[in-house]
Amino acid sequence: xxxxxxxxxxxxxxxxxxxxxxxxxxxxxxxxxxxxxxxxxxxxxxxxxxxxxxxxxxxxxxxxxxxxxxxxxxxxxxxxxxxxxxxxxxxxxxxxxxxxxxxxxxxxxxxxxxxxxxxxxxxxxxxxxxxxxxxxxxxxxxxxxxxxxxxxxxxxxxxxxxxxxxxxxxxxxxxxxxxxxxxxxxxxxxxxxxxxxxxxxxxxxxxxxxxxxxxxxxxxxxxxxxxxxxxxxxxxxxxxxxxxxxxxxxxxxxxxxxxxxxxxxxxxxxxxxxxxxxxxxxxxxxxxxxxxxxxxxxxxxxxxxxxxxxxxxxxxxxxxxxxxxxxxxxxxxxxxxxx
Amino acid sequence: xxxxxxxxxxxxxxxxxxxxxxxxxxxxxxxxxxxxxxxxxxxxxxxxxxxxxxxxxxxxxxxxxxxxxxxxxxxxxxxxxxxxxxxxxxxxxxxxxxxxxxxxxxxxxxxxxxxxxxxxxxxxxxxxxxxxxxxxxxxxxxxxxxxxxxxxxxxxxxxxxxxxxxxxxxxxxxxxxxxxxxxxxxxxxxxxxxxxxxxxxxxxxxxxxxxxxxxxxxxxxxxxxxxxxxxxxxxxxxxxxxxxxxxxxxxxxxxxxxxxxxxxxxxxxxxxxxxxxxxxxxxxxxxxxxxxxxxxxxxxxxxxxxxxxxxxxxxxxxxxxxxxxxxxxxxxxxxxxxx
DNA sequence: CTGTTAGCGCCTTCAC
DNA sequence: GTGAAGGCGCTAACAG
Numbered sequence: 001x002x003x004x005x006x007x008x009x010x011x012x013x014x015x016x017x018x019x020x021x022x023x024x025x026x027x028x029x030x031x032x033x034x035x036x037x038x039x040x041x042x043x044x045x046x047x048x049x050x051x052x053x054x055x056x057x058x059x060x061x062x063x064x065x066x067x068x069x070x071x072x073x074x075x076x077x078x079x080x081x082x083x084x085x086x087x088x089x090x091x092x093x094x095x096x097x098x099x100x101x102x103x104x105x106x107x108x109x110x111x112x113x114x115x116x117x118x119x120x121x122x123x124x125x126x127x128x129x130x131x132x133x134x135x136x137x138x139x140x141x142x143x144x145x146x147x148x149x150x151x152x153x154x155x156x157x158x159x160x161x162x163x164x165x166x167x168x169x170x171x172x173x174x175x176x177x178x179x180x181x182x183x184x185x186x187x188x189x190x191x192x193x194x195x196x197x198x199x200x201x202x203x204x205x206x207x208x209x210x211x212x213x214x215x216x217x218x219x220x221x222x223x224x225x226x227x228x229x230x231x232x233x234x235x236x237x238x239x240x241x242x243x244x245x246x247x248x249x250x251x252x253x254x255x256x257x258x259x260x261x262x263x264x265x266x267x268x269x270x271x272x273x274x275x276x277x278x279x280x281x282x283x284x285x286x287x288x289x290x291x292x293x294x295x296x297x298x299x300x301x302x303x304x305x306x307x308x309x310x311x312x313x314x315x316x317x318x319x320x321x322x323x324x325x326x327x328x329x330x331x332x333x334x335x336x337x338x339x
Numbered sequence: 340x341x342x343x344x345x346x347x348x349x350x351x352x353x354x355x356x357x358x359x360x361x362x363x364x365x366x367x368x369x370x371x372x373x374x375x376x377x378x379x380x381x382x383x384x385x386x387x388x389x390x391x392x393x394x395x396x397x398x399x400x401x402x403x404x405x406x407x408x409x410x411x412x413x414x415x416x417x418x419x420x421x422x423x424x425x426x427x428x429x430x431x432x433x434x435x436x437x438x439x440x441x442x443x444x445x446x447x448x449x450x451x452x453x454x455x456x457x458x459x460x461x462x463x464x465x466x467x468x469x470x471x472x473x474x475x476x477x478x479x480x481x482x483x484x485x486x487x488x489x490x491x492x493x494x495x496x497x498x499x500x501x502x503x504x505x506x507x508x509x510x511x512x513x514x515x516x517x518x519x520x521x522x523x524x525x526x527x528x529x530x531x532x533x534x535x536x537x538x539x540x541x542x543x544x545x546x547x548x549x550x551x552x553x554x555x556x557x558x559x560x561x562x563x564x565x566x567x568x569x570x571x572x573x574x575x576x577x578x579x580x581x582x583x584x585x586x587x588x589x590x591x592x593x594x595x596x597x598x599x600x601x602x603x604x605x606x607x608x609x610x611x612x613x614x615x616x617x618x619x620x621x622x623x624x625x626x627x628x629x630x631x632x633x634x635x636x637x638x639x640x641x642x643x644x645x646x647x648x649x650x651x652x653x654x655x656x657x658x659x660x661x662x663x664x665x666x667x668x669x670x671x672x673x674x675x676x677x678x
Numbered sequence: 679c680t681g682t683t684a685g686c687g688c689c690t691t692c693a694c
Numbered sequence: 695g696t697g698a699a700g701g702c703g704c705t706a707a708c709a710g
Contacts, residue, residue, distance in 0.1 A: 008703080017682075019704090020679090047477075051703050057392045059704080073637070075414045081411040085437070094435055095436050096433055115388045281620065286625050356698075358690080369695060370696080396686090396701095397689045
């Protein structure tokens with residue numbers, strides 16, 4: 001079997017011009033149905049496969065989307081990629097994956113890789129350790145469509161898709177209030193991250209809305225980790241005026257809090273309520289099962305693809321950057337059910 | 340800023356030939372150090388980025404690896420991709436991702452996509468629902484290096500990387516025996532899958548090794564699901580001669596068994612031992628924490644990349660297909676600790 | 679409706 | 695050590 005069949009081979013076989021074959025295969029309207037049929041039949045028979053490199057080089061479009069994530073080793077990003085990749089396939093786009101491993105250096109390499117590959121668009125979730133953003137500026141200068149998802153930055157004039165952290169936090173806190181907890185504390189994440197700062201704001205807004213006075217001791221500056229959850233609980237239980245519920249910045253933090261409370265002998269949810277954020281897989285299966293806020297990962301991926309797809313279509317037109325914000329969903333389970 | 344700088348632009352700038360620029364940039368030995376330095380400086384200054392499409396078209400090598408997975412929405416595959424992608428980056432390969440979503444049709448589309456993209460090599464984890472393998476035969480005919488990982492098929496003469504399911508099952512079962520459970524049952528997965536059949540074999544081998552008679556009622560034909568775990572427990576507890584431990588084919592199955600036992604009031608691990616397979620993330624955090632077998636996902640990805648890398652290097656040479664088998668690791672937690 | 683021509687950007691002979 | 699020329703496979707512009 002000859003392995004490299006080109007349109008010229010097909011053209012020779014049929015005694016027509018390569019250009020005609022090209023047009024027939026891409027369903028050009030000015031080619032007769034009869035010719036198209038013949039060409040396609042021969043292409044099929046000869047097991048022809050179009051050379052995407054050649055086509056891209058000539059047409060200037062690669063039908064490639066570069067997706068830059070911190071790591072594929074978190075289900076969160078896998079789910080987002082699931083959403084991106086499925087829509088991409090539908091629209092005839094291929095997906096190039098690059099991991100930054102939370103390093104600015106690798107992130108820059110990823111961007112360079114995408115530029116060299118001449119991707120039609122780039123989707124990025126920014127690395128935790130990125131402080132210099134020149135590589136994103138470069139992409140903009142080169143006029144390559146780019147958008148952020150989840151880990152965004154609003155100062156670069158780059159469009160983004162993210163979840164409404166403020167609302168999620170508000171809903172989580174409100175749900176604790178509605179479950180008749182009335183001294184609600186928060187274990188927060190690093191405040192230089194916009195998402196985590198927003199969660200603090202949402203938490204405070206809910207308290208305010210329900211006329212619950214805000215106590216500064218009720219915010220413990222933690223992180224996304226089991227350890228931070230444990231430390232938060234220890235901090236809170238040392239207060240004179242102890243809380244009776246915690247909204248944790250993330251599910252693992254909530255898990256740590258839960259474990260600590262269990263060990264100390266405080267009953268969840270009867271004596272103490274817990275709610276997390278993320279809807280990580282384990283939450284459903286621990287005891288008590290964890291109430292949380294779902295982040296719509298697959299939908300985020302789909303929205304991210306739609307966004308970059310539009311940006312690619314509108315390339316050249318001057319458009320303002322836009323922020324697409326997804327609405328999180330409350331998932332109430334046992335850990336916050338007081339009755 | 341001019342967005343499309345080519346080697347000709349650099350050549351003009353320096354008053355030399357494009358060919359010289361090309362050679363200088365790729366460190367051709369016959370180019371003088373002085374010229375190389377000049378060329379690289381100008382390339383840098385002009386923000387030149389090599390066009391991978393053009394280079395691939397000309398050289399016939401794309402430095403692309405196609406990775407076909409059932410879904411990115413399982414941490415298992417994310418981890419494997421993590422391993423593949425990190426090594427790939429190191430070796431200058433880009434990674435193209437395609438999801439089959441467990442559909443044979445999409446799997447075939449993915450293969451076609453990779454062929455059209457002229458990837459240098461293909462890595463596949465076969466979809467559950469694939470029964471026709473002609474697309475893999477096609478890849479072989481086209482002489483494109485291909486290898487399977489995790490979900491393999493031994494009848495196509497295609498190399499593979501997988502975990503030793505037999506050994507994993509043996510170790511899991513043996514660990515229950517050593518924990519002084521003596522009536523050990525197994526909830527199995529669909530037996531048309533080689534991996535799950537191997538786990539049954541490993542289970543039986545361990546029983547045999549320790550002179551424990553094998554009871555046919557002690558195998559419940561289940562699946563990878565919480566539901567199957569629950570059903571398995573119901574089946575076993577209805578037997579006259581009840582088991583006192585279960586080796587489950589997968590962690591979710593083990594989880595189902597655990598939940599059912601808890602609800603019925605059977606104490607784990609005191610009265611009943613449980614061990615799973617997979618080392619999914621949740622196992623560590625449930626109560627009791629789940630003993631299991633780790634599948635070395637990241638390592639599997641790395642090994643898969645190494646394999647395809649070698650196949651690419653040896654392309655043309657006649658080589659026999661090879662099976663690389665990883666050694667699983669036992670993770671003992673609370674669910675199988677009788678004391 | 680189809681053929682001819684001319685590159686896309688790069689690399690690789692073959693010259694000198 | 696460097697330059698000139700040709701072509702990888704495809705498509706778009708221009709003819710007819």
